[in-house]
Amino acid sequence: MDYGLTEQQQEIVNIARQIAQKKMRPVREHYDKTEEFPWPIIEEFKRADLLGAYLPEAYGGLDGGVFELVLVGEELSRVCAGIGLSVATSALCAIPILYYGTPEQRKRWLPDLASGKKLGAFTITEPGAGSDATSTKATAKLDGDHYVLNGVKNFCSTGKAAELYVVFASTNPGRGARGISAFVVEKGTPGFSFGKKEEKMGIRASWTYELVFENCRIPKDNLLYKEGYGLFVAQSTFDSSRPGIGAQAIGIAQGALDETMSYVRQRKQFGVPVASFQAIQHMLADAATSIEAGRSLLYATTRAMDKDNKPAIDKAIAENKIVYDVMKELDTRRWTKESGMCKVFCSDAAMKVTVDCVQMCGGIGYMRDFPVEKYMRDAKITQIYEGTNQIQRNEIGMMLIKEAASHAKELAAA
Ligand SMILES: Cc1cc2nc3c(=O)[nH]c(=O)nc-3n(C[C@H](O)[C@H](O)[C@H](O)COP(=O)(O)OP(=O)(O)OC[C@H]3O[C@@H](n4cnc5c(N)ncnc54)[C@H](O)[C@@H]3O)c2cc1C
Known part of the structure; x- marks a missing residue:
């Protein structure tokens, strides 16, 4: 289908597709087997200047938005979602800095994430705080000009390969969810080390690590926005990043369908290609339709x-303000419901499509x-991370009820 991409967007897709097909495809099996980090592919991306496609030009990006992030993510995951994720976690680190960082913080960290000089990661999950991030046990205590971080984070994608981490810790444990704050922590800060590296079912080219903070002193200036805003920072980051998981899912599903299509056209049973059986054609049709x-x-x-958020980003940069403050000024809306819908729909589709693709290919x-x-192993994670699909459905359901209540109020007032 023609989605009416601009020339620049089409160029971004073409470059990402070229890297994926020419550089990633020949090595994806190697990285899946060895679970090594795909450094040579990261270098390709740096050379192509694609890592900051979604960031403003002022910080070395291509001035795109979440749409460009989705376009790149889809192309990479069409070949290997694990390698794609190793590229994509930098966005999870950059988005909260872009929205909640001061102009100085943006200047300090975003250009290195846009150029790929540094990879980024985002770490909110803890052994006892997964779906329920309000149970965060990590603490950050103000001591003079520094916060002292203590605690353990787990399942951090890109883990040890990153240089910059957005970390969530409680600055006021007595306040529960309202006591959590967001910080940027640089690799090499004394007291910050790496624990267990996970061995996974899928996306095996992506490193998943435990992070350990023991009396880790980080400058006070590394706090993002204000104390107590951490969960809000995390949630609104997910509003922008969850479509990226949807893109990963659609890329995985498309990649599986591409491989399956060429197999079922050449595999013969009962003297004819298996693609000629209606049972197979219906599965192909369902897969292509949901993709x-x-x-x-x-x-x-x-x-x-992007149409909604971009003016706030541009205005904040021009006026040297925090993007989130300008979003409030301009009354920009939240996208929680729609971004959750993207994640749920696309990841459930990817799971079904990839299971069906295995079925269509038979034993091979x-x-x-x-x-x-x-592809089937890789698809599963898209239903789990950045909030499981059960949590997404909870949120979408809650939003629908809120919307219905306010609609009813408006009608009553009219
Ligand atoms: C490969 C991988 C990479 C990851 N990368 C990162 C990362 O980079 N950064 C990061 O911070 N985290 C990361 N995560 C963590 C991920 O976001 C969490 O695993 C996820 O949010 C679920 O949390 P949990 O694993 O603790 O599951 P739990 O919260 O223990 O959930 C267990 C089950 O209970 C269900 N459940 C829980 N609460 C409810 C409820 N209220 N209603 C209905 N059902 C519910 C869940 O849907 C799930 O099915 C990663 C995880 C994996 C596996």
Whole structure:
């Protein structure tokens, strides 16, 4: 389908596709098997200047938005979602800095994330605080010009390969959810070390690490926005990043369908290609339909989101203000419901499509030396991270009820 991309957006897609097909495809099996970090591919991305496609030009980006992030994520995941995630976590670090950082903080950290000089990561999950981030146990205590961080974070994507981390810790444990704050922590800060490296079902080229903070002193200036705003920073970051998980899912589903399509056209049983059986054609049709539906939702949502957020970002940069403050000034809306819908729909579609693709390929689909089973393993994570699909449905449901209540109030007042 023609989605009416601008020349620059099409160019971004073309470059990402070229790197994915020419550089990632030949090595994806290697990284999946060895769980090494895909440094050579990161270098390709740095050379292509694509790591900051979604960031303003003022910080070395291509002046795109969430839509550009989605376009790149989809292309990479179409070949290897694990390698794609190693590129994408920098956005999870950059988005909260862009929205909640002071102009000085933006200047200090965003250019290195845009150029790929430094990779970024985002770490809110703890062993006892997954879906319920309000149970965060990590603490950050103000001591003179520094915060002293203590605690353990787990399941941090890009883990040890990153240089900059957005970390969530409680500055006021007595205040529960309202006591959590967000910080930027630089690798190499004394007291910051790495624990267990996870071995995973899928996205095995992505490193997943435990992070340990023991009396880790970080400058006071590394606080993002204000004390107590951490959960808000995390939630609004997810509003912008969850479509990225949707894009990962649609890329995975499309990649699995591409491989399956070429297999079922050449595999013969009963003297004919298996693609000629109606049972297979119906599965192909369902897969292609849900991919296109997911892509349409994703593109429409992120375009609308960028249209809404971009003026606030540009104004904040021009007037040397914090983006979030300008968003409040301009009364920019939250995108929690729609970004959750993108994640839920696309990830559920990817899971179903990849299971069906394995089925359509028969026994070979189950084998490690055929790429389709990897897509199925990779698809599963898109239903889990950045808030499980159960949590997304809770949030979407809550939003719908709120909207209905305010609509009813408006009607009553009219
Ligand atoms: C490979 C990988 C990479 C990750 N990368 C990162 C990262 O970079 N940074 C980071 O901070 N985190 C990361 N995570 C963590 C991820 O976001 C969490 O695993 C996820 O949010 C779920 O939390 P949990 O694992 O503790 O599950 P739990 O919260 O223990 O949930 C267990 C089950 O209970 C369900 N459940 C829980 N509460 C409710 C409820 N209220 N209503 C209905 N169902 C509920 C869940 O949906 C799930 O099915 C990563 C995880 C993985 C596996």
